[in-house]
Amino acid sequence: MTEEQLPITGSFPEPSAEESAAAEAVFGAQLPAARGFVAHLASSGIERGLLGPREVPRLWGRHVLNCAVVADLMRHGTSVVDVGSGAGLPGLAIAIARPDLQLHLVEPLERRVTWLKEVIDDLSLSNVSVHRARAEEMVGEIAGDYVTARAVSALSTLAAWTIPLTKPGGEVLAIKGRSAAEEIEKARKVIRKLGGVTAEIVTVGTAVLQEPTTVVRIPVRTA
Template identity: 50%
Template sequence: MIEVEPVAAAKLFGDRIELARQYTADLAEHGEILGLIGPQELARLWSRHVVNCGLLAPLIRRGGTVADVGSGAGLPGLVLALAVPETSFTLIEPMERRVAWLSEESERLGLENVTVLRARAEETGIAVDQVTARAVSALRTLVPNCRGLLSVGGEMLFLKGASVEDEIAAARKQLLKAGLRDPEVLVLGEEIGAEPTRVFRATVV
C-alpha cells in the first residue's frame, strides 16, 4: 500500500504539488512492474524517494541547465524538473526500458523542460551548469564520470547516504584531479519535518 503523503510534501512542492502527486501515483502503479523500484518501496515512496529528491530543488539554479546522471525512475531528475520548471533538465540513462519510462512520464506530466538521453555520462558531449545523481556509484567513480559535463563554475549535487564522509575521503585524489575544492556535505529536510537527506556539493574551480 502506498505511503500517505507527508506534510513536508506540500511545503516542498507548493503550487506544483499536484504534479508531484501524479508522478508518485504513476511510479506506484508502474514502478515495480518496470523494475524501477523494489516491492517494499510503496510504503515509503513519498518520504524516502519523492520528498528526498525534492529537497534538492532550492539548490537548483533557476534558468540554468542540469544533467541528471543515471536517472532511472526519475529520481531526482523528474522530481526536480517538475519542482523547478524554469530550469532545463537533461536526464541521462543508459537502459532502454528506463529511457522509455522517463520519456513517457515527462510527457504525461507535461514537462517541457525535460530532454531524455540514452547514454552514459561520459558519452554525452553536453555541458551544463549543474549535475545531479542519486544511488549511481561511489564518488571515486561518479566524480570522474561526471566531470566532463561541467565547465569552471559548474556544480555537482549528489544525494548520498550516511557514509558520504568516507566516500569523500576515499575519493580525495579524484576530487583534486577534477578541480573540485572544499567539497561540503549538506543535511537537508529537518527544517520542514522531512527525513534528513545528505547532499555532496562541490564546484569546479
C-alpha cells in the first residue's frame, strides 16, 4: 500500500430498505462490488476530496444508483467512454452494474486517477481502464458506442467534449437535472454542427428509484 492509499475503515452508509431493493434489482450478483464502491466513496473518496462529507448519507440513492441505471440504455457488449470520471460517477457505477460493457474513464486530475485505479484494483473490475487526459486529448485514441458524463459542464460545452469521442451511430448519454430542456435548446446548433442528431430527454430507473435519473440522449450520425 502506498502512502496515498487509504484502507476502507469504519462504517459506511447502509442503503435504506427502498434503496436496498433497488440495489439488488440494479446490481444483482454484482451487489458486493457495489457495496465496496460505496465504502471507498465514504472513506478514501471523502478523505481525498472527491466528494463532500455531506454526500455520505446520499451515496446510494443520489449517486451510485442514480448513475448505474443509465446502463439500461446500453446494448450488451458495447463500449463506453466516461468523460470527467472524478469519483467514478457514472463510470464505475455502470461498470459494476454491467460487467459485459467495456469502460474507458477519462479524467485529467492525477489524484483522481490514482484513486480510480485503486478502487478498480481493489474491486477487481477487469472491464475498466483509466486514461489521465482531457477529453479533447483522447479524440482519435478511444471512441465509445456510448459516451457518458455527469455534472461536468453545460451541454453546449459538453457536446464538444463528448460527440467527437462517440462512434458513428453511437450516443452521448449526459446525466442532467431540471435544466435539461433549457440546456438542449441552447446547445442545438453546436450539437448539429458536431454531428449530433436531435437531442432528447429520457428518464431511467422509474421502476426502482424514488427519483428517476434524467438523461439527455444525443444520437450521433452514422456518416
